[in-house]
Amino acid sequence: MPTTGHTIKAFDQDLDRLRASIAEMGGLAEAAIAGAMRALIDRDVNAANAVIENDARLDALEAEVERQAVQVIALRAPMANDLREVVAALKIAGVVERMGDYAKNIAKRVHAIEPGADLQPLSLLPEMARITGDMVRMVLEAFIRRDPEQATQVSERDRAVDDFYNSIFRTLLTFMMERPQSITAATHLLFVAKNLERIGDHATNVAEMVYFAATGTHLAEREKGGDPARG
Template identity: 65%
Template structure:
């Protein structure tokens, strides 16, 4: 592929800056969505949950804007090689952040399903897991903004801790259900909440792998990636 940089470098950098800005916005909204969904879950606040679900449209709209911007950059600037790859990476990362926000929406949507009269113990460990997942999202978007492979690698590594957290919550919830059959339906919903948080960590890790590859040209090995998805 040609290495010539026929487009105006400065204009391209501005365009890429615009893409990065949009993705940062998406990331900020995704982090808020996770936090607000968890508050809604803890309080059993269906109205707040509905606001989280409605707010997801803003993130979808930003993703559409990333797509339009990327297509415009490609059409107008005809970027080559590395630059084109960077635009494609931004497009993919926007898609992953949108998925992360979707998981927050899924959590919010579950809130009205969970009876709030009988709050159960295991719910208390989920916010800590949510915080860990949300911090991974924050860290990976920092790594993306700074094109920092070391930060990206740290996100991949923290995914193991999140998976362990998930496994522990899964076991706790199953034990709780066995001992308190009346809570089975509620615990089943919380299992899905935990799984959604675990998936958020997986997606943050996917972005981290993209950032790592973009910055170093080296893909993380299959062994590094095989831990994805938790064990349960």
């Protein structure tokens, strides 16, 4: 059991290394969201391809975090709280990798939208993307600093993302009804909005893990997902 000063220090260093890898993942995910959104607005297929290719780095980092975490557990045999931190790191890496997948999905839609498509409802999406990107950055800062206050703020911002999603959903449906020729393009934008909404949900899930790890109590239960189809 790691009770000597030397071993505890080694464990802390291992944990710092894990945290650094996760922070790097967060930076990549944030950049992927912003990059995918820019590519979508500019209809820039090359920029979209760059986002798609960069996702491999996120996948590799997640595998690296898993490898590191398993090694830390095997080598340091951490107990109770320390073990929970390593497991939390493992889970958070998985969530951030999925955020990257959603950003990649957004980038993949750039190919599918014809250059001439009339996409007026696009105007709300960039702001929604900005807020979800902020949530990703904030929640990983909260994780690194073990800051339950900031985790709470992330959870609160998710309401704004849900409101954006509801608004975009309604706007796009009306748009489709008025211009049947835009249905294909509008459908892709609907999935883009849904992907952003899921990123916001995942950031909130991480916020809940960070809050619980820091305080031992759960953030108040909220209904997830801002889909007007729900409830």
